Amino acid sequence: MKEAILDAAESRARRGGYNGFSFRDLAKDVGIKSASVHYHFPTKEQLAEALAHRYVDRMAVYLGDPTKLQPRAAVKHLADIFIKANEADDQMCLCGVFAAESGNLPQRVLPEVVVFFDLISKWLNTALRPAESAPKAAEIIAAFEGAMLMSRVMRDPAILRSVVSATLKRING
Amino acid sequence: MKEAILDAAESRARRGGYNGFSFRDLAKDVGIKSASVHYHFPTKEQLAEALAHRYVDRMAVYLGDPTKLQPRAAVKHLADIFIKANEADDQMCLCGVFAAESGNLPQRVLPEVVVFFDLISKWLNTALRPAESAPKAAEIIAAFEGAMLMSRVMRDPAILRSVVSATLKRING
DNA sequence: GGCGTTCTATCTATCGATTGGTAGTTATAG
DNA sequence: CTATAACTACCAATCGATAGATAGAACGCC
Numbered sequence: 001m002k003e004a005i006l007d008a009a010e011s012r013a014r015r016g017g018y019n020g021f022s023f024r025d026l027a028k029d030v031g032i033k034s035a036s037v038h039y040h041f042p043t044k045e046q047l048a049e050a051l052a053h054r055y056v057d058r059m060a061v062y063l064g065d066p067t068k069l070q071p072r073a074a075v076k077h078l079a080d081i082f083i084k085a086n087e088a089d090d091q092m093c094l095c096g097v098f099a100a101e102s103g104n105l106p107q108r109v110l111p112e113v114v115v116f117f118d119l120i121s122k123w124l125n126t127a128l129r130p131a132e133s134a135p136k137a138a139e140i141i142a143a144f145e146g147a148m149l150m151s152r153v154m155r156d157p158a159i160l161r162s163v164v165s166a167t168l169k170r171i172n173g
Numbered sequence: 174m175k176e177a178i179l180d181a182a183e184s185r186a187r188r189g190g191y192n193g194f195s196f197r198d199l200a201k202d203v204g205i206k207s208a209s210v211h212y213h214f215p216t217k218e219q220l221a222e223a224l225a226h227r228y229v230d231r232m233a234v235y236l237g238d239p240t241k242l243q244p245r246a247a248v249k250h251l252a253d254i255f256i257k258a259n260e261a262d263d264q265m266c267l268c269g270v271f272a273a274e275s276g277n278l279p280q281r282v283l284p285e286v287v288v289f290f291d292l293i294s295k296w297l298n299t300a301l302r303p304a305e306s307a308p309k310a311a312e313i314i315a316a317f318e319g320a321m322l323m324s325r326v327m328r329d330p331a332i333l334r335s336v337v338s339a340t341l342k343r344i345n346g
Numbered sequence: 347g348g349c350g351t352t353c354t355a356t357c358t359a360t361c362g363a364t365t366g367g368t369a370g371t372t373a374t375a376g
Numbered sequence: 377c378t379a380t381a382a383c384t385a386c387c388a389a390t391c392g393a394t395a396g397a398t399a400g401a402a403c404g405c406c
Contacts, residue, residue: 154287162309
């Protein structure tokens with residue numbers, strides 16, 4: 001049930017942000033009462049912290065070992081999960097949304113967001129090392145996050161796809 | 174007073190998003206009561222609509238005539254206003270934040286956000302036309318929006334600056 | 347100039363709904 | 377018998393929004 005609550009929270013947060021869902025919303029989504037949600041996650045801050053933490057863990061598992069991928073394949077691998085979120089689920093990156101709202105995000109959530117960007121930055125930089133001339137990781141991640149933002153709001157998946165393919169072309173190896 | 178209210182709303186929205194401020198917050202900021210804020214903006218939806226509209230107008234004025242700038246100068250001009258927002262005011266792009274929250278943004282606000290991205294896309298594409306090989310406008314805007322997100326959350330202005338300078342290097346002319 | 351009227355911008359006071367959160371109870375499984 | 381996981385029934389705070397009063401400025405008219 002804990003996982004089901006997090007699933008509902010993630011789906012809502014990735015569309016409308018941290019302040020865009022309530023305990024009652026999640027309760028309805030999973031078919032219990034809001035007090036029962038508090039049983040699993042005493043405060044909203046703890047819920048969001050767990051949510052971001054699970055998101056980081058899943059991303060780490062998905063990314064895998066960066067030394068086992070060629071630079072271009074690595075960028076494609078990272079892009080794929082963003083494209084899927086955008087096109088199949090009409091969702092933003094959870095940490096991208098949290099970053100946008102960072103000004104009034106509860107204290108314990110922000111560090112998890114930082115960990116997320118550190119994780120994929122280091123992963124990408126490792127994977128890109130063999131490339132003769134490649135953009136820095138932060139450049140690529142920024143482009144993907146921004147392209148997701150724009151694709152969603154313009155209702156045009158081609159924006160993200162175009163940014164991804166343009167990025168791939170810039171990588172040798 | 175209307176402008177002062179919008180100023181307060183913009184400052185708060187660009188840090189914490191649409192659901193990150195209340196009429197009472199704005200009232201306190203400008204030194205009146207929340208009922209008086211409703212006098213100027215009957216609903217929060219209308220307030221946010223006016224806010225986004227003013228943001229678009231100001232950006233259009235700031236950008237100016239794209240045919241009067243060389244490609245590289247145009248990109249630098251666009252980047253400058255984002256860098257200033259990030260470093261001097263620790264703020265995101267208003268429409269970038271709204272885009273992230275688009276899932277539960279009131280109806281009339283979203284079209285203004287779309288107009289914003291259309292505006293700068295067309296402006297940039299016009300300015301880039303003389304360039305032999307240049308990224309598409311959406312690529313550049315996405316990179317800047319994403320870099321602002323990351324710079325803010327990582328508390329590192331160098332991320333945005335690095336993305337900007339890398340982008341400038343990719344433009345001939 | 348003086349007088350009534352209307353407009354503007356604020357106030358106090360309050361509304362119903364929703365928010366995050368708590369206390370105490372109940373049902374079930376090991 | 378205890379631990380788990382749900383429930384009912386609240387609470388105080390805050391939310392967006394409304395009603396009605398008030399003070400002062402601006403305006404038209406004689």
